[in-house]
Amino acid sequence: MSRYDYCRILVTEIAIADTQSLLGRLFEGTFQQRTLTVGDIEVEVRRNPDGRDDGVPCNDFVRWPVQIEIEPNTPHGEAAMVETVSRALEALWNAKAQAVAACDFEDELPWNGGIQRLRPSGTE
Template sequence: MSYEFCKIYVRADSVDVVRRVLPAESSLDVLRNDDRLPLERSGDDFVRWPVLVEAEPGDEDPATVVRLVTRVLEILWRHGYEAVASCDFEDELPYAGGIARLRRPPGSQGAGRGEWRRAAQQCRE
């Protein structure tokens, strides 16, 4: 399993708004997604969301990489952005990297750690 790279797709209006909420980390690049659709048309098709955060932590140990990506996801979610990580270690991230947040039943209030693991498993089935 590789911990060297992770893409985080963000449903946001622009690269600038995402840059403003994230910490200044040398291992993070905030870019316009070349495969994006207009925000209003992208829906849950996260690979078409307008903004892409690329995390390339280099030689960091796996636990540090997981903490970094978790921190980025939680910051984005706290600021009201939908975000989904695409990487080899999604199953080690909250809400299976964010995909389980998209698949929550309407009206649900979120999930605890055990619940997101069950939701992630259901997404894989």
């Protein structure tokens, strides 16, 4: 297994349908149900099974209501994972959503996958 074989992005402050619309425009594609194919990568947007969607703000990102799963569908897709995840994160942040990536290559993503946007440097 490669460190680039999977990434999960947890999102709040944007609905699932709006997330799909945003990512569809960003990657110039159409979702087939919950999945968008971007070259050698698949992007799936769905409800986070561990998430909260009760209208109460939640600072624990693992409980945010929207989950995006990004996986290469060919071995060549791994080479594009950092760029694809980075573009998705930046688009979500520009749309005023909060988003944090959870993957083995967070250190290669903007804001360390978004965690530095939530926590000031040097705090845990």
